Amino acid sequence: MSKFTHIGCACGKTRLEVQGEPILVSECLCNSCRQAAARLAKLPRAPNILTSHEATASAEYRKDRIRFVSGREHLAEFRLVADAGSRRVVATCCNTPVLLEMKGAHWLSLYLHLWPESSRPAIDIRTMVSDLPDASHLPDNVPNLKTHTVSFYMKLLWAWIGMGFRNPKIEVARTVDA
Template sequence: MSPIQHLACACGRFALDVEGAPIARVECCCDSCREAGARMARLAGAPRVLNEHGGTGFVMQRKDRVAFVAGAEHLKQFRLAADSGTRRVLATCCNTPVFLEFKGGHWLSLYAGLWRDGALPPLEMRTMTGDLADPSALPDDVPNHRRQSLRFFAKLMQAWIAMGLRVPKIEVAGDLRL
């Protein structure tokens, strides 16, 4: 198992520890991540999450290997629609995106911006490139999958089995309207 990585929001009031290797380091190009990235970018001082071709970087980590160690009272969630199965969570002290969570998911998709220079795991794949207007403009440095690939789902299933098929709950302080 890899050592513990200490991560924090931009201002340092919120911090979390991540233990062990990630499930995967991905870049999502779906319409929802692009819409959420645009909404978050309108917040005062918010770091940019969308890259030059519209992707959002994530490090997928088992929930049982993530611990909030300071400032959890700053965490607030928002959904793109009231009935959305996903929520995005920010540290409202400085509007730093922290994670995306799928309803019923056993992992957190931590925003790549939490990692400092040189510490971010290498990109493994892009997903949901079929949502882009021109996916052919993407670099070919990693596989560019139109949707989620079999490898993507296999990594998630392997992590879930290693967790004993548990789905830990992650509580946050409240809601945001974006």
């Protein structure tokens, strides 16, 4: 039987249940993730989700292993530009960034600050390091990858095969501007 973990926004009104272990746990240093995190941090009461070295940390989970337990009515999407291929979803009850969804993806990247610090999944890799002007300050505790690797995409492919090539939709009715 798979383990279930309960996580949620800063105020506790938006709660999720995730099943099993993540596909991968990463820190992304791409310009898009860093820019979105900086803009979302300016919302009232919003937590800053950037790590000390300006990355966004997330656990990638199959969509079929994530369930919103409460607070779905608080969810709103944020896009850097109107036609962006990715969206971030925020719990507007406390403006906590919850997840990143790539267009057409069968997985979601759940931001690690949703977990209590004591049970937060450990980072496997740091990716998109090539977007930094100078990556020399990054710790070497995990691989610092210039881009996404074949191994990264293979893990996602195996997860999709495990889902029977399904891609559940995550409905979010509202938008938020940051």
